[in-house]
Amino acid sequence: MADRTPINEPMNSTVVDERAAPARTSRARLLWRRFLRNKTAVVGFVIIALLIVTAIIGPWLSPWAFDEVDRQSYLKPPSLSHPLGTSQSGRDMWALTLHGLRKSLIIGLVVALLSTSIAAIVGAFAAYYGGWLERFALWIIDLLLVIPAFLLIAMVASNTSADQSSWLLLVFLLTFFGWMLSARVVRSLSISVRQREFVTAARYMGLSGPKIIIRHMLPNIASLLIIDATLNVSGAILAETSLAYFGFGVQPPDTSLGSLLGDGARQISSFPWLFAGPAVVIVLLILSVNAVGDGLRDAFDPRSKASGMA
Amino acid sequence: MGIFLFKRFLNYAVLLVVAVNLSWLLAATQLDPRSLYEVANPPIDPVSIENNLRSRNLSDAVPLHQRWLVWSRAIVTEWDWGQSPRGSRVQDEIDRRIWVSVRLITLGSLLGALLGVVIGTWTAARQYQLSDKMLTFAALLGLSVPSFVIASVLQIMATWINESTGTRFFEFVGETGSHGNGFGAEFVDRLQHLMLPTLALTILGAAFFSRIQRSIMLDSLSSDYVRTARAKGLRKSQAIIRHALRMSLIPTSTYFAFSVATLFVGAAFMEILFSFHGMGSYAVSSILGQDVHGVVATAAFGGVCVLLGALLADLMVAWLDPRIRLGSAARVG
Numbered sequence: 001m002a003d004r005t006p007i008n009e010p011m012n013s014t015v016v017d018e019r020a021a022p023a024r025t026s027r028a029r030l031l032w033r034r035f036l037r038n039k040t041a042v043v044g045f046v047i048i049a050l051l052i053v054t055a056i057i058g059p060w061l062s063p064w065a066f067d068e069v070d071r072q073s074y075l076k077p078p079s080l081s082h083p084l085g086t087s088q089s090g091r092d093m094w095a096l097t098l099h100g101l102r103k104s105l106i107i108g109l110v111v112a113l114l115s116t117s118i119a120a121i122v123g124a125f126a127a128y129y130g131g132w133l134e135r136f137a138l139w140i141i142d143l144l145l146v147i148p149a150f151l152l153i154a155m156v157a158s159n160t161s162a163d164q165s166s167w168l169l170l171v172f173l174l175t176f177f178g179w180m181l182s183a184r185v186v187r188s189l190s191i192s193v194r195q196r197e198f199v200t201a202a203r204y205m206g207l208s209g210p211k212i213i214i215r216h217m218l219p220n221i222a223s224l225l226i227i228d229a230t231l232n233v234s235g236a237i238l239a240e241t242s243l244a245y246f247g248f249g250v251q252p253p254d255t256s257l258g259s260l261l262g263d264g265a266r267q268i269s270s271f272p273w274l275f276a277g278p279a280v281v282i283v284l285l286i287l288s289v290n291a292v293g294d295g296l297r298d299a300f301d302p303r304s305k306a307s308g309m310a
Numbered sequence: 311m312g313i314f315l316f317k318r319f320l321n322y323a324v325l326l327v328v329a330v331n332l333s334w335l336l337a338a339t340q341l342d343p344r345s346l347y348e349v350a351n352p353p354i355d356p357v358s359i360e361n362n363l364r365s366r367n368l369s370d371a372v373p374l375h376q377r378w379l380v381w382s383r384a385i386v387t388e389w390d391w392g393q394s395p396r397g398s399r400v401q402d403e404i405d406r407r408i409w410v411s412v413r414l415i416t417l418g419s420l421l422g423a424l425l426g427v428v429i430g431t432w433t434a435a436r437q438y439q440l441s442d443k444m445l446t447f448a449a450l451l452g453l454s455v456p457s458f459v460i461a462s463v464l465q466i467m468a469t470w471i472n473e474s475t476g477t478r479f480f481e482f483v484g485e486t487g488s489h490g491n492g493f494g495a496e497f498v499d500r501l502q503h504l505m506l507p508t509l510a511l512t513i514l515g516a517a518f519f520s521r522i523q524r525s526i527m528l529d530s531l532s533s534d535y536v537r538t539a540r541a542k543g544l545r546k547s548q549a550i551i552r553h554a555l556r557m558s559l560i561p562t563s564t565y566f567a568f569s570v571a572t573l574f575v576g577a578a579f580m581e582i583l584f585s586f587h588g589m590g591s592y593a594v595s596s597i598l599g600q601d602v603h604g605v606v607a608t609a610a611f612g613g614v615c616v617l618l619g620a621l622l623a624d625l626m627v628a629w630l631d632p633r634i635r636l637g638s639a640a641r642v643g
Contacts, residue, residue, distance in 0.1 A: 150578075269466075
């Protein structure tokens with residue numbers, strides 16, 4: 001905002017807002033009010049907040065450490081000392097679930113943030129500049145989409161040594177193969193935004209390309225980006241879960257909800273407690289994330305019928 | 311329009327070739343067939359290990375570019391996709407497995423997309439009514455449950471229905487079972503076995519597409535051209551189907567092309583859970599078995615599926631979008 005010249009003044013929204021100063025409602029407040037109307041989303045938001053807090057204070061919520069082995073009880077059903085039972089190797093399921101939740105949340109959030117950012121930047125730059133840049137970006141996107149990502153992630157992840165940082169490789173792989181679909185959609189939406197008057201106006205005022213993209217184009221597709229980011233959080237967690245089912249996910253002794261669920265699903269009929277805890281948490285988490293995404297979409301959409309008189 | 315589609319097809323063919331080669335490169339550098347022999351007990355003579363690997367073009371002692379030349383020449387000249395570390399031919403595996411996956415993926419993707427678009431359109435038109443809320447929540451739930459959990463639950467439910475009705479209506483082991491000799495009995499038997507995995511894939515696809523379709527549909531419902539259509543006297547249903555639905559299908563088609571890739575993974579789950587011997591279960595066992603050529607072959611199959619999906623999506627877009635149909639604009643899709 002350093003280059004604010006007088007010619008920029010009409011673009012500046014505060015000028016318009018000052019006139020309506022007495023009854024002024026900030027955009028954030030408006031969005032918040034709209035968001036609160038969607039009860040599913042509010043419930044989802046509360047659940048996510050609770051889950052995040054639980055994940056953070058997790059280590060203090062269980063007398064057992066997640067990698068601690070209780071040699072007295074292997075594969076025991078829920079009891080007083082182990083509220084969710086114990087695993088095959090004698091680890092406390094409650095502590096494992098808490099630790100898995102923490103890992104899954106981190107994986108989901110980091111992958112979503114990274115891949116949506118990459119998608120927004122690649123898609124919008126390709127749409128704004130067009131020409132060779134656009135063709136090259138689209139070609140790379142198509143290429144990465146054609147390669148069966150799941151196979152390659154599984155292959156790389158299964159053949160690396162299992163140390164404490166192996167989940168970072170997983171985050172990298174999930175991001176690397178996770179941004180292309182959104183980038184295509186960002187691009188096709190950006191093309192129509194690019195032809196709008198305010199972008200032309202900004203260009204004639206001498207704003208540079210990257211600034212136009214970041215200040216004027218991306219905010220106009222923000223609703224898509226936000227939905228996309230939420231879908232990516234759940235998508236990343238689910239992708240990790242799928243990999244984990246085949247044994248390609250987060251490697252032991254570290255664990256994630258996906259690894260727990262993958263192990264549990266194999267023995268669902270004989271040892272259901274291995275499955276129940278992680279399954280409930282993961283479905284709750286992903287359901288809430290998706291519900292919040294929906295709520296945000298409705299809040300962001302200025303034409304949404306729900307917005308009413310906010 | 312013909313030229314547009316031909317160009318896309320050519321582009322896809324190039325993409326596929328590059329993708330398959332990249333997959334080979336990654337597989338050849340990441341997988342370690344030698345380790346299979348080294349863990350053998352009693353130990354195998356290192357010279358014979360090397361000879362075995364060399365005869366199958368899998369030895370990491372041979373420079374990468376030479377291995378690549380041998381591998382690609384065999385495919386180009388003889389359509390030979392190589393051998394597994396144990397010496398069986400990849401081509402035989404593919405011949406045996408490919409149609410199993412093709413059936414699953416085709417049925418699952420088409421049914422899922424169709425159902426999803428119908429649900430998405432219907433719920434968008436009824437935004438915030440009870441039916442919209444319930445279906446939107448059902449779609450959310452469908453997307454929030456990992457596919458193998460959905461399939462496991464379906465299996466449990468099917469067992470329960472079978473037991474309580476005393477029949478074997480739901481079949482969930484393998485692709486075919488015992489059946490009578492009557493006319494069409496084999497076909498019915500196959501359908502019974504296909505039903506559960508296809509149902510699981512359809513649920514996944516429908517949940518995915520109904521969300522996208524609803525979200526895009528809501529945008530296009532509040533757009534000027536739909537208002538114009540209503541203003542010139544079209545009924546709401548006509549305005550929705552002829553204008554809003556038609557335009558909203560263009561971005562949805564883009565998603566279809568690449569949902570096929572997700573479906574490839576989904577199909578792999580179903581194949582393993584329902585004991586189908588398809589390409590997905592082959593892919594997993596190839597990775598676990600350090601089978602470089604098997605992995606590349608399944609990757610190529612996945613790529614072909616995605617590209618057929620993309621071509622289908624292009625056909626849809628070309629048919630829906632007048633700018634392409636009349637051949638005026640290049641910057642679409």
